[in-house]
Amino acid sequence: MAYGPHTPADRRRMLTALGMQSADELFADIPPALRSTPLRLDPPEPEQLLMGRLAHMAGRNRVDLASFLGAGAYRHFSPPLVDQILLRGEWYTAYTPYQPEVSQGTLQSIYEYESLMAELTGLDIVSASHYDGAAATAEAALMTCRATGRRRVLVSRAVHPHYRAVVRTYVDGAGLDLEDIPLVADGPLAGTTDLAALDRLLADADHPTAGVILAQPSFYGLLEPMAEAGSRAHAAGALFVAVVEPVSLAVLAPPGAYGADIAAGEGQALGIPAQYGGPYLGILACTEPLVRQIPGRLVGMTTDVDGKRAYVMTLQAREQHIRREKAASNICTNQTLLALAASVWLASLGPHGLRDVAAHGASRAAELEAALAAIGIERVHPGAYLNEFAIRVPNAAAVHHTLLARGVLAGLVIEDAVPDEPSVADALLVCTTEVTTSDDIAAFARELEAVLA
Amino acid sequence: MSASGPRLQPTLFELSKPGRGGDKIPHAPKGALDRLPAEHRRAHPPGLPELNEPDVVRHYVNLSQLNHAVDTGFYPLGSCTMKWNPKVNEWAARLPGFAQLHPMAPDDVAQGTLQLLWELEQMLIEISGMRAVTLQPAAGAHGELTGVLMIRAYHEARGDTGRTDVLVPDSAHGTNPATATMAGLRTVSIKAAADGGIDLDAFRAALSPTTAAVMITNPSTMGLFESRVGELIEAVHAVGALAYMDGANLNAILGRFKPGEAGFDVMHINTHKTFSTPHGGGGPGAGPVAVGDKLAPYLPAPRVVREADGSFRLERVGERPTSIGRMRSFVGSTGVLVRAYAYLRTHGASGLAEITDDAVLAANYLKSLLAASGVYDIPFPGVCKHEFIASATSIKKQTGVRTLDIAKRLLDHGFHAPTVYFPLTVDEAMLIEPTETESIETLDAFANALVEIAREAATDPETIKTAPHTAAVRRLDEAGAARNPNLRWRPAVGDWTPCPD
Ligand SMILES: Cc1ncc(COP(=O)(O)O)c(C=O)c1O
Numbered sequence: 038m039a040y041g042p043h044t045p046a047d048r049r050r051m052l053t054a055l056g057m058q059s060a061d062e063l064f065a066d067i068p069p070a071l072r073s074t075p076l077r078l079d080p081p082e083p084e085q086l087l088m089g090r091l092a093h094m095a096g097r098n099r100v101d102l103a104s105f106l107g108a109g110a111y112r113h114f115s116p117p118l119v120d121q122i123l124l125r126g127e128w129y130t131a132y133t134p135y136q137p138e139v140s141q142g143t144l145q146s147i148y149e150y151e152s153l154m155a156e157l158t159g160l161d162i163v164s165a166s167h168y169d170g171a172a173a174t175a176e177a178a179l180m181t182c183r184a185t186g187r188r189r190v191l192v193s194r195a196v197h198p199h200y201r202a203v204v205r206t207y208v209d210g211a212g213l214d215l216e217d218i219p220l221v222a223d224g225p226l227a228g229t230t231d232l233a234a235l236d237r238l239l240a241d242a243d244h245p246t247a248g249v250i251l252a253q254p255s256f257y258g259l260l261e262p263m264a265e266a267g268s269r270a271h272a273a274g275a276l277f278v279a280v281v282e283p284v285s286l287a288v289l290a291p292p293g294a295y296g297a298d299i300a301a302g303e304g305q306a307l308g309i310p311a312q313y314g315g316p317y318l319g320i321l322a323c324t325e326p327l328v329r330q331i332p333g334r335l336v337g338m339t340t341d342v343d344g345k346r347a348y349v350m351t352l353q354a355r356e357q358h359i360r361r362e363k364a365a366s367n368i369c370t371n372q373t374l375l376a377l378a379a380s381v382w383l384a385s386l387g388p389h390g391l392r393d394v395a396a397h398g399a400s401r402a403a404e405l406e407a408a409l410a411a412i413g414i415e416r417v418h419p420g421a422y423l424n425e426f427a428i429r430v431p432n433a434a435a436v437h438h439t440l441l442a443r444g445v446l447a448g449l450v451i452e453d454a455v456p457d458e459p460s461v462a463d464a465l466l467v468c469t470t471e472v473t474t475s476d477d478i479a480a481f482a483r484e485l486e487a488v489l490a
Numbered sequence: 491m492s493a494s495g496p497r498l499q500p501t502l503f504e505l506s507k508p509g510r511g512g513d514k515i516p517h518a519p520k521g522a523l524d525r526l527p528a529e530h531r532r533a534h535p536p537g538l539p540e541l542n543e544p545d546v547v548r549h550y551v552n553l554s555q556l557n558h559a560v561d562t563g564f565y566p567l568g569s570c571t572m573k574w575n576p577k578v579n580e581w582a583a584r585l586p587g588f589a590q591l592h593p594m595a596p597d598d599v600a601q602g603t604l605q606l607l608w609e610l611e612q613m614l615i616e617i618s619g620m621r622a623v624t625l626q627p628a629a630g631a632h633g634e635l636t637g638v639l640m641i642r643a644y645h646e647a648r649g650d651t652g653r654t655d656v657l658v659p660d661s662a663h664g665t666n667p668a669t670a671t672m673a674g675l676r677t678v679s680i681k682a683a684a685d686g687g688i689d690l691d692a693f694r695a696a697l698s699p700t701t702a703a704v705m706i707t708n709p710s711t712m713g714l715f716e717s718r719v720g721e722l723i724e725a726v727h728a729v730g731a732l733a734y735m736d737g738a739n740l741n742a743i744l745g746r747f748k749p750g751e752a753g754f755d756v757m758h759i760n761t762h763k764t765f766s767t768p769h770g771g772g773g774p775g776a777g778p779v780a781v782g783d784k785l786a787p788y789l790p791a792p793r794v795v796r797e798a799d800g801s802f803r804l805e806r807v808g809e810r811p812t813s814i815g816r817m818r819s820f821v822g823s824t825g826v827l828v829r830a831y832a833y834l835r836t837h838g839a840s841g842l843a844e845i846t847d848d849a850v851l852a853a854n855y856l857k858s859l860l861a862a863s864g865v866y867d868i869p870f871p872g873v874c875k876h877e878f879i880a881s882a883t884s885i886k887k888q889t890g891v892r893t894l895d896i897a898k899r900l901l902d903h904g905f906h907a908p909t910v911y912f913p914l915t916v917d918e919a920m921l922i923e924p925t926e927t928e929s930i931e932t933l934d935a936f937a938n939a940l941v942e943i944a945r946e947a948a949t950d951p952e953t954i955k956t957a958p959h960t961a962a963v964r965r966l967d968e969a970g971a972a973r974n975p976n977l978r979w980r981p982a983v984g985d986w987t988p989c990p991d
Contacts, residue, residue, distance in 0.1 A: 038844035039836050040574045042929035048848075051855040051930060060847040063854060064746050066715045066873055073748040077616055081838035084578050091832060095587030097602030098595075106592045109819060116514050118547055120584070126561025127554035130575050133772040135567070135909070138961040139901050141498070141556035143771035149502050152979040156536040161978055166773065168628035171819035179672075198807075199819035206790075206815040210639050212674040260530045288523055290532050303819070312583070313603050314593035314820030315628065316774035328975070334772070338979075339971035341963040342956075345498065351971040357631070357664035358912070362677040367668035370629035370762065374770025384502050384546045387511045388538040389987070396518030403525065421527050441596060449594055456807055471515055 039081065103477040104446040105405070107425050107468025108256070108454065109170070109197050110317075113284070113394060114472055115308040116385045119378060129374055133334075137349045138341075143373065144348035147336040150376040153383050157286040158300045159293020160322040164333035166372040167319025170303025171200040174250065174280055175207035176321060176332050176366055177301040181248025181276040182213050183365070184330045189214040190248045191238055193230040193266075195255035196280055198455050204250070214244065218251075222460065228257050228418035228427070232265055239273040246273055248299075252280035253289065256455075257466065258425030259418055264295040271296065276327075283307055283320060283379075284398070285423055287391040292322070299323045308382030309375055318375035329355060332366030397471035398424030401478070405469050408482040412489075417464050425468040427451060433463045436488050443484045497962055499552050503979045506539035508987045535988060537981035556962050557771070558906045564932050568877045568909035568921025569663065569711060571741050571763035573849075576836065579766070579829035588828050593820035597803040603824060604802035608794045610831045611778075617842070618737075618757055619748025620780035624789045625822040630738055632817060633758030633777030634669040634705070639814045640756060640781065640788040641703045641732045642673055647788075647812070650730065653702035657693060661686075661712060661913040666705045666736060675702055682915060686712045686870045688722055697729045706754075707736040709743065709875035711913040711921070713853065723753035732756065732784065740764040741925070742850055742875035745843040749780075756781045765830040776826040787812040792821070848926035849876040852933060856924050859937035865944035869916055877923035879916050880908075880940075886918055891947040891954050893918040896940070898965065899957040903939040 043051075052058065064072075082090065104112065123129060127142060134140030134147075151163040167173040178190045190208055192201055194217050201217075208215040216238060221231045230251050239246055249270035253261050267277040279297040284306045292300040304318030305311070323331050329352070337351040357364040383391065402424040406416065409428060417427040430436050433450050440447045448467035455461060469478075523531070541549075558565065565572035583589065591603055611623040627633035638656065645653045656670035660679045667677040678696055683689035693704065704726050708716045716722075723733045735749045735757035741764045749757045761767045762775035769775070781789065791813040792805035804821065837845065857878040861868045867881040882893040897907035897920070909921040924933055947954055958964065 038841050038848065038926070040576060040927050041844065041848055042927060043848060047930045048851065051851050054858055055851075055854055060851055063847070063850045063873055064715075066717055067743075067747055068717055068720060071717075071720050071747060071752050073619065073743075073746055073751055076745040076839035076842060078613055078839040078842070079835070081841045082835045084836070087832060087835055088578065088581070090835070091582045091828075092585060094602040094606055095582075095585035097605070098587040098591045099599035100586055100590040102599065104592065106594055108594050110593050112590075112592075114515055116543075118543055122547065122550045122554075124580065125551070125554045126575075127557040127559045129580075129768040129770050130560035131557045131771045132565065132567055132570050132572060132769045136558070136897065136901060136907050137966050138898065138958045138963055139556075139558035139906065140771075141962055142553040143557055145499065145501070145553055145556075146550075146771075148977075149979070151977055152501070152503065153538065155978040156538060156981070163978065168632060169818050169820075171816070172628065172632070197819065199816055202816035203818060206639065206817060207672070209815075210635070210642070210673050260527070264529070286532070287536065288526070288532055289530055291536070294533065310589040310825070311592045312589050313591040313595070313600065313824040315818075315823035316776075316826050317819075317823075328977075335975070335977055337971040338976040339967045341966050343964055345963050347963040347966050349966045349968055349971050351968070351975060351977075353972075357668035359664070360668070361664045362667035362671045364664065364668040364671070367631040367635060367665045367672050368629075369631045369663075369665050370760075370769070370775040371773040372628075372770075373772035374768070374774060377771070380502075381546065381550055383538055384541055384549070385511075385543070386514055387540045388535050389512050389540075390514050391538060392535065393515050393518045396522040397515070399526070400519050400522035403522075421525070421530065423526070438596070438598075441598060446592075446595065446599070454594070454807065471518075 102444055102446040103480050105448040105467040105481060106446050108449040108466055109199065109303060110311050111306040112311060112470055112472050113306055113308055115382060118385060119308055119381045122381050123378055128377060134350060141348060144336050146377050146380060147373060148338060148348050150380045151336065153380055154320055154322055157283055157291065158322045159291035160300055161325050162328045162331055163322045164331050165336055166376045167321050167333055168372060169315060169317040169319045170301065171203040173301040173319035173321040174200045175204045177278045177299045178204050178208055178248055178250065179211060180299060180330045181278065184276060184327055185247040187245045187247035189244045189246050191216050191218050191246055192250040193218045194220050195230050195257055195261065196250060196252045197256045200280060225419050229259050229261055229420055230266060232262060235266060235269055239269060246275040248276045248278050250278040250280060254282060254285060254423050254425065257418060257427050258422040260421045267296040284395050287395040298327060304375065304379045307379035309378050316372055316375055318372050318379055330365060333368050333371060394471050398469055401469035401473045405467065405478050408478050412482050412486040417461060424470065425466065427461060427464045427466050429463060430465050431463055433465050437465060439488050440484055445481050445484050447481065497552050497555055499549055501979050502539040502549060503981045505541055505545055505549060508540055510540045511542045540987065563904055564928060564936055565906040566908050566922050566924050567906060568923040569738060571923060571925060573766050573925040574927035575766055575768040576833065579832045582832045583825045583828045601802060604794055606831050607827060608796055608802055610827055613834050614759060614778055614780055617744065618780035619750030621782050622786040622789060623778050623780045624793065625778045625827055626790045626817045627777035627779055628818055628823050629773065629775040630758050630760040630777045631665040631669060633779045634665055635672055636779045636790060636817050637734050637756040637758060638669055638673040638703060640785045643788040643814050644785055645702060652700055655701050657696050657701060657704040659688065661710060661915045662705065662707055663711060663736065686714050688716050688718050690718050690721055693722055694725050697725055697731065699729060701729055701731040703732045703734050705734040705736060707739060709739045712870060712879050713874040713877035714870060715875055720752060738763055739876060742846060744846040745839065746846060750782055756785050761826055761830040766833045767826045767829040774823055774826055776823045788814050790814055790817045845926050852924040852926060852928060853877055856922065856933050856937055860940060863941045865941060877921055880920045880922060881916055882918040885944055885947050889947040889951050891951050893920055895954045895957065896943050899943045899954045900939060901958040902960045905936055905939060
């Protein structure tokens with residue numbers, strides 16, 4: 038067995054100590070009727086051959102394209118030091134810090150993560166992490182129902198379709214109600230959340246609303262009327278949940294500034310590789326009064342018996358191992374290593390680096406918009422955006438496919454992800470970041486013009 | 491309060507010095523943000539620390555050294571399966587083709603990863619004896635919720651809407667009852683039989699037309715194979731309910747017991763336990779869920795589909811209307827699954843069988859050493875699986891030293907403590923799981939340490955009650971932490987350089 042320590046003599050010694058001849062006797066407690074058929078798997082593979090196999094498989098993915106794909110997962114520069122820290126076994130081979138005296142590294146790193154996210158979101162309470170942005174959003178939806186004692190959640194149709202789907206799964210599961218807030222159809226606010234529709238939904242006195250969920254920027258890259266939506270939610274006695282992208286918080290108003298009670302978001306953009314969907318980092322933050330409703334671990338600063346500063350998991354009476362069926366959530370394992378990755382990345386870039394990342398993405402996006410406009414390709418929506426926007430392209434799916442063969446990953450075919458939103462049929466969602474180059478943008482415009490000709 | 495001590499670190503915020511660091515990425519063109527409406531702009535830059543590269547690296551290297559980890563020593567944390575995390579798996583997950591692949595990339599450019607995911611599903615189907623697998627859940631508890639939501643969907647699709655109860659043994663992990671609540675169901679807790687196993691009569695009495703499911707951990711959280719599980723599953727199915735297996739302890743039964751063959755309808759697998767994906771100080775994990783025929787239609791979307799020509803694709807939105815929907819964004823924690831795949835390929839069928847044999851052998855050997863010492867109570871003396879319970883009830887009675895104290899004293903011996911006070915059903919419990927990758931010398935040394943601590947309890951209980959003595963910090967004021975929570979650092983206003991424009 039690979040990684041096994043026992044010599045044949047060791048095994049014999051252990052079996053002898055047990056008065057046994059063979060390991061089979063250790064399984065005498067499995068009734069014969071329940072014993073399994075033999076495992077049929079490929080034979081063991083020595084490390085050298087395995088590495089060849091994996092390198093070959095990885096090579097079948099294409100990651101060399103000029104990519105304009107974002108849609109909830111973003112490419113960013115990560116200084117080599119970040120991964121070198123993550124590769125230290127003291128970080129990645131530890132478990133949950135159940136014995137705080139020998140887990141101060143992990144505990145302090147979580148406290149620092151909570152502090153960094155509190156700075157970015159403007160909210161004081163930050164959980165130690167959730168599975169991903171979508172699951173964090175779903176937990177936020179459930180939080181609003183627990184905190185208000187109401188059963189109905191409203192979510193904007195401009196929130197990422199995966200997040201809406203996950204919120205749907207969780208809210209249905211808990212036997213609660215979920216309704217969509219539609220988008221403005223046309224005019225200068227086209228594609229943003231329809232506040233008049235939100236007013237109508239909130240006015241339904243028979244179905245009081247627990248929480249209102251909007252994303253900033255929205256799935257379509259647009260800047261949403263967060264302050265207005267939040268004050269409407271509050272006026273109706275509901276809580277306001279902001280779904281945020283953390284890099285954007287370097288330059289956009291933080292949820293705490295526009296009155297959000299809860300912020301949820303995907304931390305992948307904080308230097309975590311795209312790796313086809315995970316492991317990512319679910320960020321969940323809330324205001325101080327909601328601290329007993331927030332699910333997941335919290336780490337606090339305290340002292341040891343000598344008065345030395347130390348860190349420990351705290352307020353655990355919210356959690357499944359104490360409260361069982363009355364817990365705020367069933368979450369146990371979370372995404373601690375990814376929270377560490379985000380913290381090291383932020384510490385490496387600092388406030389100015391983070392702002393440069395956000396501002397660069399915005400600058401490249403303006404460059405892309407201009408390059409596309411020059412070949413007659415227009416944005417779908419007129420409103421303000423940061424670094425992602427939708428463009429109208431005839432036969433978007435076919436064009437996207439053809440561009441792939443020409444080395445361009447032309448963002449997302451929106452209809453594939455949101456088949457029930459006719460206003461974005463024949464549209465692509467495109468994104469830039471600081472790693473997008475002028476050459477990429479030129480190639481995109483050139484190839485798109487050629488394909489459309 | 492001071493951050494003194496040999497390796498303790500000030501916070502990142504205290505290390506910060508305005509004007510230090512930067513220059514990792516080029517400055518953005520001036521005016522890049524001018525087109526953003528003022529009402530959307532941030533008024534003050536976030537108070538993030540300003541550090542240079544040596545500051546950051548020393549901070550995190552020094553902090554890392556405050557951790558006990560599998561890479562630094564024995565970690566017999568029961569139920570958590572702290573086995574060796576192979577280094578080649580870290581290499582694999584970082585291959586650019588895997589690491590840089592965007593989760594919304596078209597299927598055409600993702601064939602390598604899709605193939606890996608599909609093959610991993612096939613391996614897990616074989617190991618579980620089930621019919622189909624979803625790789626979407628991000629952890630065991632997430633898998634539990636996935637499984638129980640599928641069970642609900644199954645009953646509802648049959649118009650069987652009165653099933654409100656989930657029966658759970660009282661020794662179950664807290665995630666089981668918490669999951670039932672999240673799925674809108676009610677937990678009914680069932681006491682274990684005297685031998686620690688399932689109390690068939692108690693279950694039969696509780697089973698009814700309102701039972702949606704039973705959740706059974708097998709081997710149980712006491713490290714015992716549930717030998718009556720066959721009869722239980724029959725009784726469960728007889729009332730029209732379904733049987734969920736919490737697979738956290740799968741490491742003990744690879745190739746010896748396939749839950750699907752035994753009649754379980756659904757189970758989750760913790761890749762971060764059984765298949766060695768690193769725990770990361772608390773996560774990430776992955777919690778694939780395997781199901782039999784009854785639940786396959788309800789699996790979360792999207793699934794990986796293998797086409798007739800051998801190519802792979804993801805299901806389209808809405809392609810399988812029976813699905814319970816999405817449990818998370820994108821496809822799954824693929825980076826974790828690459829590591830699990832590498833591990834399974836490394837071992838193959840014969841290697842997995844050896845893992846189980848050696849994990850169970852190590853647990854029984856260690857248990858026999860403690861039983862022979864006569865100082866710890868061993869509530870279930872028969873053969874155990876991959877872990878076992880020892881209890882300090884007698885020691886506590888004689889000396890006042892509790893399991894918690896013993897756990898802390900083990901830290902002074904250079905070992906991590908076992909899981910303590912879990913399951914809740916055994917007083918002063920220590921759940922000890924050595925795993926298959928620890929040598930006989932380590933097992934002997936650990937048993938010796940435990941016996942020595944028991945002896946010390948009689949002669950010098952104070953030393954144990956105030957342990958640990960050699961760790962970076964001593965016992966913590968946990969009550970104070972909860973009474974006056976300090977959950978974030980507050981940088982002083984103006985303690986950082988304002989951003990340009
Ligand atoms: C028996 C059992 N069930 C469920 C879980 C939950 O799994 P996870 O932490 O991956 O969510 C655990 C984890 O410790 C466990 O030991």
